[in-house]
Amino acid sequence: MMNKRGNLLNVSDLHVVFYTYRGVIKALNGVELWMNKGERLGIVGETGCGKSVTSRAVMDLIEEPGKILSGSVVFEDRDILKLKEAEVRKIRGNEISMIFQEPKSSLNPVMNVGFQIAEVLGKVNNKSIKSQYKAAAEMLEFVGLDSERVMSMYPHELSGGMAQRVMIAMGLAPKPKLLIADEPTSALDVTIQAQILELLDDLVEKLGNAVMMITHDMGVVAEFCNKILVMYAGNSAEYASTEKLFKKPLHPYTTGLLKAVPQIGRTDELKAITGTVPDLVDPPSGCRFHKRCPQTMEICKKERPPFIEVEEDHYVACHLYSQKGGENK
Amino acid sequence: MSENLLEIKNLEKHFNLKKSIFSKVRVVRAVDNVTFSVPKNSTYAVVGESGSGKTTLGRTLLKLIEPTGGEVIIRGVNIFSLSNKDFMEYRRRMQIVFQDPYNSLHPKKLVKTIIGEGMKIHFKGIGEEEIRNRIKAVLEQVGLREEHMFRYPHEFSGGQRQRIAFARAIVLNPEFIVLDEPTSALDVSVQAMVLKMLKETKRDENLTYLFITHDLSIVDYLADYVAVLYLGQIVEKGKKSDVFTKPAHPYTELLLNSNPIPNPFLKRDKIIAKGEIPSPINPPSGCRFHTRCRYAQDKCKLEEPVERKIREGHIVKCHFPLI
Amino acid sequence: MSKTTTKTKTGWFQLMKPYFEDMKHTMYLWRRNKLAIVGSIIIAAFLFIAIFAPLLTPYQPDVQNLSNKLLPPSSEHPFGTDQFGRDIMCRILYGSRIAIQIVLIVTIISGFIGISVGVTAGYFGGIVDEILMRITDMFLAFPRLVLAMAFAAMLGPNLTNMIIAISLVNWTPYARISRAESLRVKGQPYIESIRSMGASNFRIMFSHVLPMTISPVLVQLTLRMGTIIITAAGLGFLGLGAQPPSPEWGVMVSDGRSYLIDQWWVSTFPGLAIAIVVLGFNLLGDGIRDMMDPRLRR
DSSP states (O other): OOOOOOSSEEEEEEEEEEEETTEEEEEEEEEEEEEOTTOEEEEEOOTTSOHHHHHHHHTTOOOTTEEEEEEEEEETTEEGGGSOHHHHHHHBTTTEEEEOSOHHHHSOTTSOHHHHHHHHHHHHHTSOSGGGHHHHHHHHHHTTOOHHHHTTOOGGGSOHHHHHHHHHHHHHTTOOSEEEEESTTTTSOHHHHHHHHHHHHHHHHHHOOEEEEEESOHHHHHHHOSEEEEEETTEEEEEEEHHHHHHSOOSHHHHHHHHHOOOTTOOSOOOOOSSOOOOTTSOOSSSTTTTTOTTOOHHHHHSOOOEEEEETTEEEEOTTTSHHHHHHO | OOOEEEEEEEEEEEEEEOSSSSSOOEEEEEEEEEEEEEETTOEEEEEOOTTSOHHHHHHHHTTSSOOSEEEEEETTEEGGGSOHHHHHHHHHHEEEEOSOTTTSSOTTSOHHHHHHHHHHHHSTTOOHHHHHHHHHHHHHHTTOOGGGGGSOGGGSOHHHHHHHHHHHHHTTOOSEEEEESTTTTSOHHHHHHHHHHHHHHHHHHTOEEEEEESOHHHHHHHOSEEEEEETTEEEEEEEHHHHHHSOOSHHHHHHHHHSOOSOTTOOOOOOOOOSOOOOTTSOOSSSTTTTTOTTOOHHHHHSOOOEEEEETTEEEEOSSOOO | OOOOOOOOSOOHHHHTHHHHHHHHHHHHHHTTOHHHHHHHHHHHHHHHHHHHHHHHOSSOTTOOOGGGTTOOSOSSSTTOBOTTOOBHHHHHHHHHHHHHHHHHHHHHHHHHHHHHHHHHHHHHOHHHHHHHHHHHHHHHHSOHHHHHHHHHHHHOSSHHHHHHHHHHHHOHHHHHHHHHHHHHHHTSHHHHHHHHTTOOHHHIIIIIIHHHHHHHHHHHHHHHHHHHHHHHHHHHHTTSSSOTTSOOHHHHHHHGGGGTTTSTHHHHHHHHHHHHHHHHHHHHHHHHHHHHOTTSOO
16 A cells, blocks of 8 residues: 655555564564655654664665565655666665765775765766766865865765765765765764754755655754654654644654653653663564553554554554544543 | 862873884873862763763773873872772772663673672672672662573663663762763663663762763753863863853853754754864864864964853853853 | 563573573574584584494404404405504594594693683783783794694603693684784773772683683684694604504504505595594584674674
8 A cells, every 4th residue: 555645755564574593573564654855854763663774775775684575665656666676776876865874984995085976976977987076076065075185085084074074975966856864963073963964954955855864863853854753663653744743742652752852951850761662573562662652552452553644744653543542542 | 069079180191192113202182181079969060072081081080091190089088199909999989880881791791790790899708698689779779670680781771781880880889970971872762761760869879970971961951060071171160050051161152052952943043163173182272172163363272271260160261251 | 572580599501691692693604504514514423433432333443353454445344454453443433532532632721821821911911912922923933733743752752742732832823812802802891890890900801801702712712623633643643642553543544654555445544534524623613714704694
């Protein structure tokens, strides 16, 4: 059952597993997600929620021991999961590109910065790498680096902030329609994080591309994103605009999360969510959050709640709002 | 105001870097002339980013790293001048909890051994049963159960491991605990639980904390006092309420502003500093912050600023403080 | 997540658990590695033979029967007889016991020396490390077999001295590895923690650092077992180890030298035994090394 909610990307009923010596990890359990052109979607969640796996699945980058069992990833009008590898490669690094958390590990350590950006441009424009050096230098200036100095530097010579700028340059060089940023600032100092987020904000405004930002930091998502998807243990839990989500969270997990985040100037006491994130080899039945939920009902143990629209453009997967749940109240 | 438990005076840790026998010796002033006092039963936060020296500071206090200068005075005694034997008593009273939950507990030892070993070292002649009872008590205090002592660290989640690490710290009845970014590696909801546990235990056991972190929201939640470190020096220190509401140092102002607020309705003007954080191997001349300071003037490049008193207990190191 | 346990005493099973956890993962990777399985089968057979040798042959290894000398392989003597009429298969079976003895004792002694040197060097660093590593280098500077020969010749040719000689040349890789592990481990927070408690260096090295070196050293120990057998066979062949009439395989090969052309079985079968067992250890070792490869995904 495919949804057509977004005009750029539609992920429906995505199931991904990983085969390990401990057993089968049911990492994604029917994830639903969608994006419109130019939107900034923040995917938040804690360890094991599946946010990184989802981003990899969108680019069809799930490798052994992982496997996409079912579901669809429709980018504009094509289902990426059904395309041949050669066709997917045309999209990757071109229409959809990605930047990662540890920029220094994601850059090739034996090639200098100029070469790596030129390589990306060469692939995109179908020209030789040599011909792209000028454009590469321009890209470096675009991200606020001194191209004369940086073009010939190697990744290990760069600071964290500089390396991340290079990553952003490589990510935006192909002028993608969608940029996936997987915890792009988690490894950076807070003042550098502010710089990078500001840069990203600026560039994305100019280029008009959509951004899927994966993070665990509620502050980053509040400042950068206009839509938020909260994930829990392999499922989509709640989706709404940033302001709606913070003002009126519907899912008990979202509420719990917001109550647990410290904030400067906050006067009420922090509230922790009891219990721990479940083991995905043997996840809880029904709603995977039911064991930790303060409002759990009988049906929550039995059936997984559907991800439905409760208010305008505000979706929740929770029996408090589902039809069946309503009947049981 | 209560008396001070610890008085740290001119603490210094310099590292000598030498690439080979032939290259010149370069000195990294990781902790450079740091002075502050920690009142009894308070939580004193030390904040800073990479290169600030905050981690080195925590370890130097406990002599895990040998200091190259300065004193740490507890009840009139400079503990750095003590012999190894005399220092043992202070080792018991001063404990540390580390940042990495996955590497701070010995992977091949039972939780029982991990928590109990300290007792065997410090309470010579203590009986097995008493050790067991103490471990049971302390596990329950951190929200775990007696049977957990018979398990291995890998059987626990990150948050639980930090609780075990904390249990290890309090089992010896210390008076002072250095907490080195204890929640940085944890999920948000787990962090909340650990922070609450820290707060409650401090109250119940009359502890004093030195809390090292880069996260100002946590400082706001837990700390009574705060010292802001930049490239090995304290640039501002004082009561948290004073420093946070009216920061005197441009770097403090920058830190507070950079901290992302989980509230989309609060729109603020962002202060974006220029450039990278300098390396502590080659710090800028004069005021070390001048390369990124938006108020920097010529004097800042040439002269190192002296400490100025804003009010009682609130000190700033700047030529042109903001207040 | 984990099952709750109501045990209040710690049995040895519980104490060995972290090593078992390592093994569970190892077993998983094992099943995917054919060569390791072949190696294990060979070694298992080797162990079986060593343990049950007397039950597997009706003959005695040292009983001479000159009327049966130099008989070719037949149903009565599957591997033929040697120049003293002794059944060769029987001697190979009994020889396996000697081989096992050698492997085990050498491994234990050289393991002990190597780990002690390595952990001490790695933990203390500085001048201690320098001295210990130079000593290690000195031992490494000589070709192993030559050095073993020198020791064996010095001490006098017999089985015990041969074991000592091989032990003295075999410990160096264990020192290297345990030193490397030591260096890696000593900076970890769990070591910092016990240091901050004021534990003595000895306690830290023995009780905290050493357990962490066991897994990687174990791999090396297995990898070297084949080498130990070859070295022992070599020394035996040269007359520097076990002496005749011992059924040590190297000695047996040497015994058959004069008969190589017409009575080839006297040297060949013991030679094959050596080759197969060494192959078994090598396959096993390679399999273990592949499994320990961190790039292998779980």
